[in-house]
Amino acid sequence: MNDETARAEMLLAKERHHIDNLDAILVYTLAERFKATQAVGRLKAEHELPPSDPAREERQIKRLRKLALDADLDPVFAETFLNFIISEVIRHHESMKK
Numbered sequence: 803m804n805d806e807t808a809r810a811e812m813l814l815a816k817e818r819h820h821i822d823n824l825d826a827i828l829v830y831t832l833a834e835r836f837k838a839t840q841a842v843g844r845l846k847a848e849h850e851l852p853p854s855d856p857a858r859e860e861r862q863i864k865r866l867r868k869l870a871l872d873a874d875l876d877p878v879f880a881e882t883f884l885n886f887i888i889s890e891v892i893r894h895h896e897s898m899k900k
């Protein structure tokens with residue numbers, strides 16, 4: 803292995819370590835989000851409120867698209883990702899219904 807390859811390997815390992823830390827943040831963040839949405843789901847089930855709230859979702863998507871643009875993240879990706887999470891949350895809320 804020449805010096806340049808060795809340096810590339812070192813940079814790769816460093817970036818991958820950074821990625822691993824970011825993945826951990828994502829997992830813990832998602833876990834916290836699902837804990838919060840579970841609490842919302844319990845309230846909805848107890849008070850016979852509908853599992854989904856399309857108006858709230860519309861506001862969230864609008865806000866998230868703006869945040870994504872500010873953060874240099876593809877807003878279409880951000881929207882798809884949030885919709886994926888929200889549909890899982892709604893599925894949980896459906897199953898909590900009495």
Ligand SMILES: C=C(O[C@@H]1C=C(C(=O)O)C=C[C@H]1O)C(=O)O
Pocket residue numbers: 839842853854855856858859862887888891892895
């Ligand atoms: C968590 C809620 O339930 C649903 C899930 C949402 C979410 O995951 O952000 C948003 C709106 C609802 O469709 C809520 O009503 O706040």
